[in-house]
Amino acid sequence: MDDSDHGGSASISGPEDRSQRISPVMIRLKAVVAAAHFHGINLDVRDFAAEAGEAIPSPATLARWVNDQGGVARGMRLKWRYLVKMSNSPPIVLMLTDGSAALMVNADPAKGVVWLRDPLGGEGDIPLPVDELRLSQVWSGDVLLVKRRRDQNEADAPINALWLAKMVMREKKSLRDIMLASMALSVLQIFPALIVMQVLNSVINQHSMATLVSIVAIVLVLSFYEVLLGYGRRELMMVLTTRIDTRLSLHLFSRLLALPLEYFERQQTGNLLGRVVAIYKVRDFMTGSLMSTFLDMFTLVVILPFLFYLSSTLAWLTIASAGLIGLIIVVFMAPVTAVMGRQIRAEMERSSVLYETVAGIRTVKTLALEPTRKQEWDIRTADVVKWKLAAGRMMNWPTTMVEPLNLFISRGIILVGAYLALTSPNGMSGGALMAFMMLGGRVASPLVGLARLLDKMNEVQISLSEAGSVLNQPTETKALTTGMRPVIHGALSFDHVNFSYPGAANKALDNVDFEIPAGTMLGLVGRSGSGKSTITRLLQGVSRNYTGYLKLDGVDLREINLTHLRRSFGVVLQDNFLFRGTIRDNITAGRPGFTIDDVMRAARLAGAEEFIERMPAGYETWIEEGSTNISGGQRQRLAIARAVISDPKLMILDEATSALDPESEALVNANLERIGKGRTMVIVSHRLSSLVNCDQILVMDKGAVADIGPHEVLLERCAIYRTLWMQQNRHTEGRSASGRHTGSSPLIGGE
Numbered sequence: 001m002d003d004s005d006h007g008g009s010a011s012i013s014g015p016e017d018r019s020q021r022i023s024p025v026m027i028r029l030k031a032v033v034a035a036a037h038f039h040g041i042n043l044d045v046r047d048f049a050a051e052a053g054e055a056i057p058s059p060a061t062l063a064r065w066v067n068d069q070g071g072v073a074r075g076m077r078l079k080w081r082y083l084v085k086m087s088n089s090p091p092i093v094l095m096l097t098d099g100s101a102a103l104m105v106n107a108d109p110a111k112g113v114v115w116l117r118d119p120l121g122g123e124g125d126i127p128l129p130v131d132e133l134r135l136s137q138v139w140s141g142d143v144l145l146v147k148r149r150r151d152q153n154e155a156d157a158p159i160n161a162l163w164l165a166k167m168v169m170r171e172k173k174s175l176r177d178i179m180l181a182s183m184a185l186s187v188l189q190i191f192p193a194l195i196v197m198q199v200l201n202s203v204i205n206q207h208s209m210a211t212l213v214s215i216v217a218i219v220l221v222l223s224f225y226e227v228l229l230g231y232g233r234r235e236l237m238m239v240l241t242t243r244i245d246t247r248l249s250l251h252l253f254s255r256l257l258a259l260p261l262e263y264f265e266r267q268q269t270g271n272l273l274g275r276v277v278a279i280y281k282v283r284d285f286m287t288g289s290l291m292s293t294f295l296d297m298f299t300l301v302v303i304l305p306f307l308f309y310l311s312s313t314l315a316w317l318t319i320a321s322a323g324l325i326g327l328i329i330v331v332f333m334a335p336v337t338a339v340m341g342r343q344i345r346a347e348m349e350r351s352s353v354l355y356e357t358v359a360g361i362r363t364v365k366t367l368a369l370e371p372t373r374k375q376e377w378d379i380r381t382a383d384v385v386k387w388k389l390a391a392g393r394m395m396n397w398p399t400t401m402v403e404p405l406n407l408f409i410s411r412g413i414i415l416v417g418a419y420l421a422l423t424s425p426n427g428m429s430g431g432a433l434m435a436f437m438m439l440g441g442r443v444a445s446p447l448v449g450l451a452r453l454l455d456k457m458n459e460v461q462i463s464l465s466e467a468g469s470v471l472n473q474p475t476e477t478k479a480l481t482t483g484m485r486p487v488i489h490g491a492l493s494f495d496h497v498n499f500s501y502p503g504a505a506n507k508a509l510d511n512v513d514f515e516i517p518a519g520t521m522l523g524l525v526g527r528s529g530s531g532k533s534t535i536t537r538l539l540q541g542v543s544r545n546y547t548g549y550l551k552l553d554g555v556d557l558r559e560i561n562l563t564h565l566r567r568s569f570g571v572v573l574q575d576n577f578l579f580r581g582t583i584r585d586n587i588t589a590g591r592p593g594f595t596i597d598d599v600m601r602a603a604r605l606a607g608a609e610e611f612i613e614r615m616p617a618g619y620e621t622w623i624e625e626g627s628t629n630i631s632g633g634q635r636q637r638l639a640i641a642r643a644v645i646s647d648p649k650l651m652i653l654d655e656a657t658s659a660l661d662p663e664s665e666a667l668v669n670a671n672l673e674r675i676g677k678g679r680t681m682v683i684v685s686h687r688l689s690s691l692v693n694c695d696q697i698l699v700m701d702k703g704a705v706a707d708i709g710p711h712e713v714l715l716e717r718c719a720i721y722r723t724l725w726m727q728q729n730r731h732t733e734g735r736s737a738s739g740r741h742t743g744s745s746p747l748i749g750g751e
Contacts, residue, residue, distance in 0.1 A: 022120065024099035025056055031101035031119035032062050032073075032144060035091040038123075039148040041071040044485060046567055056099040059144050066146055068254070070482065073146045080132045083143070084109050091117070093144035094135075104143075159255075159279070159471045161464060164286055167247060174240040181233040182295040186302040188226045194435065195219060241287040248283055252276065258475035261542045266502075270355030272470055274348035279467035285460045296446035303439050310436045314417055321405045332398040333457075339394045341462045343387040348466070350380035413437065476562055479541070483561035488568040489553050490518035490650045490680030492539070497548035499534060508534045509546070510703040516696055518553070518649070521672075521681040523691035525724060526700035532684045534703075536652045539682065541565050552650075570643030574655035578635055583612055584619040587641045594645060602645035605675050607667040608637035633661050640668065644675055651675070654684045665690070688725050697721070 022030075026045070033043045047069065051061050059075020066073035084107050086092065092104040094116070105127050106115040114135065115127035157163055169175070195218065256276065264272070307315040357364060357373050364373055417433045493515035500507050509531050516522050524532040537543050538550055541562050550557045557565070578586050587602055588594040599619060603609040611634055615621040623630060630638075636656065643651060657665045669690050672681070683691060691697055692711045699706040699714060699721045707718040714721040 027100035027119055028057060028095070031093045031103055032066065032146070034103055034119050035093050035144070035146045036066055036071055038091050039071065039146060041066070041069060041148060042482060042485060042561060043069055044564055047563055059095060059142050062144050070477070071146060071148060073144055075142060075144050077141050078143050080136070083107065084112060084114060090147065093146070095140045095142040095144070096138045097140050098138070159468050164282060168244060168286055171240050171243060174236055178233055178236045178240065178295065181229050181236065185226065185229050185233065186299040188222055188229070189299060190303060190306055190439070191222050192438065244287055245283065248279070252279060252471065255471050255475065258477045258480065259473055260476050263473055268352050269359070270352030271348050273355065274351045275466040275470045278463035279471070281463040282460050282467070285456060289456055293446060300446045307436060307439055310432050311417065311420070313420065314413055314436055317416060318409060318413060321409050325402045325405050328398050328401050336391070336394050337462065339387065339391045340459055343384070343391045344462055344466065346380070346384045346387050350384050353377055353380050479562040484555060484559050485561050485564040486553060486555050488649045491553045492516050492680065493549070493551040495549040495551070497538070497546055497550055499538065499543065499546040507703050512705055514698060514705055514708050516680070518680055519678060520696055521676045521694045522683065523694035523697040524682065524684040524700065525688060525691065525697060525721065530700035531703040532700055533654055536654050536682060536684060539652060540569060540571060567646070568648055568650065570646065570648035570651040572639050572643045572653045572656035576635060576639035578623050578638060580623065582620050582622055583638065586623060586638055587645055589642050598645055602641040605644050605671055606637045606640035607671055608634070608641050637668065648679065650680045652682045655686070657685065657690060688728055
């Protein structure tokens with residue numbers, strides 16, 4: 001760059017020809033990537049998800065992206081006088097007015113300049129000095145500060161009571177305002193009791209109308225402020241709980257997505273969801289009962305001294321009664337916890353039956369399984385009712401024992417006070433006794449609430465434990481956010497790879513050893529349980545606890561960033577899931593940047609274009625939940641289109657054509673060579689006829705490699721492959737011998 005370029009964004013973002021080829025938004029993303037790389041954080045532009053309706057990513061959106069990838073970022077607006085003082089600081093991303101960005105790598109307050117570097121260049125590029133006048137012409141005033149997280153990543157921090165407490169304490173400003181409002185309300189609550197005492201002692205006894213008028217005016221003023229403060233505190237509480245709920249919901253969903261696939265495969269879906277949503281009981285407790293009791297403690301601190309002023313004897317009786325209530329509840333805490341734990345687990349089991357029934361309603365209806373499911377539901381409901389009744393009876397004991405103490409606080413205290421007023425020469429006046437009764441209940445309420453809080457902690461502890469049993473599982477966060485991001489070509493190498501599933505007696509892969517160059521079409525065949533799908537799972541990074549070396553383009557698969565790895569693959573399974581949305585949305589899979597031309601090209605490669613164009617809305621046709629409005633073959637072809645749209649260098653097809661009708665299968669197989677051009681293909685299929693054109697066919701047997709080679713070579717030298725081929729093509733030999741056309745399919749022949 002030279003000085004003549006200072007007037008525009010191109011002067012800061014890069015050479016003019018480069019900035020014309022790259023959009024300003026991409027330059028802004030590259031600037032964030034460069035700043036993060038300085039701190040050892042590897043970001044990929046393809047991982048960035050723009051906010052809906054946001055044409056240019058804001059500093060807040062960029063900060064969220066960095067935070068999700070294991071860093072710490074914060075967007076803010078700065079003035080020049082503060083910016084120029086940030087000398088010897090890490091790279092700072094400056095947001096430019098045209099939507100791009102620049103990297104500030106140093107500043108000189110004495111000379112009044114900052115040094116900017118091109119985000120598209122290398123770290124060794126010479127930075128450019130820019131003064132306030134020139135920078136003000138292109139800088140929006142926004143910056144993004146990036147650093148590496150020093151403490152434990154919040155995404156992997158264990159979810160417990162301390163974690164939730166920290167989340168609540170992050171709302172310091174709201175908590176401060178709520179506490180101030182609560183303290184003011186506590187002070188105001190003393191005045192009604194004083195007013196009642198004054199009315200009884202002065203107005204009624206002395207028939208003073210002037211005093212009554214004064215008291216009415218005071219009551220109106222105090223009532224106005226009490227209503228106003230009450231409204232403000234409730235508004236602040238709603239804002240606080242909403243913010244906590246939002247942050248908790250976002251974090252829980254991110255934590256669920258970070259759990260490995262292996263964990264989901266071992267869990268019952270309904271039971272898992274029931275345990276996760278139990279965290280909201282803890283949320284309700286912390287923002288409801290816990291906070292209310294904590295705020296009521298202000299009332300206790302303010303009113304208790306006034307009660308001792310009115311009558312120390314009655315005050316001690318009130319505290320003693322509330323203390324006994326707390327003691328009773330604490331004694332019953334352990335047995336109640338045990339019974340309630342059984343009740344919660346029974347309710348989760350019942351919810352699991354409900355979820356499975358709804359999720360599998362098609363199977364339930366087609367096989368007439370309604371009586372069986374009803375019987376299962378009845379059994380689970382009976383179990384829930386049994387433990388719910390047991391929990392209710394267990395909790396009824398402390399409630400019954402506490403009731404006399406509650407009655408004494410609400411009714412007995414006034415009788416004791418009346419006795420003291422009659423027998424003591426300096427006894428309480430009627431107004432003072434009435435004032436004590438009004439405030440005594442307010443003092444007892446927080447104490448009783450504190451005791452009941454301990455009771456609720458049983459359920460909260462169980463709920464937190466249930467949620468933690470899911471959310472505290474080891475996540476893939478580190479693998480998803482760290483690691484190498486090499487350019488993928490598709491060369492595969494298995495070097496003495498061994499793998500066993502948890503709890504399995506035999507190895508799923510036993511010393512697997514083979515390699516193929518990039519661009520190879522590899523078929524995987526073998527009997528059921530021979531290890532074909534296990535190989536594809538290892539390639540996708542689903543399972544990483546294997547021994548040996550699995551290399552992609554010479555790089556060990558475990559060293560590659562997991563997100564980068566999976567984005568570089570195209571995967572089509574036997575049973576693919578389509579989301580509710582349009583056909584176009586499902587093919588693009590929510591990834592920004594793909595145009596309708598890309599969608600049409602992918603559909604054409606997958607053989608899906610012909611049926612999409614016959615639909616009334618074409619690519620905007622809405623797919624219902626469960627893909628009920630399209631056939632299985634159509635769903636499979638859309639899944640293939642979704643896999644090829646990103647032009648992956650390595651594709652995995654695991655029984656991808658098994659759900660297709662013969663015509664659709666022939667169409668997809670005809671396109672396989674076109675799809676596989678320039679990329680590595682790993683195709684798992686039981687139909688050997690669809691693999692005859694593969695460059696190499698890997699034959700698996702009991703987790704080991706039996707042989708590898710082209711179709712003709714395997715027919716001659718591999719007994720397992722020859723047997724499988726003969727089983728699936730017996731009808732062909734029979735037809736050639738008898739001269740009759742049987743019409744049998746390869747699949748029927750294979751049986």
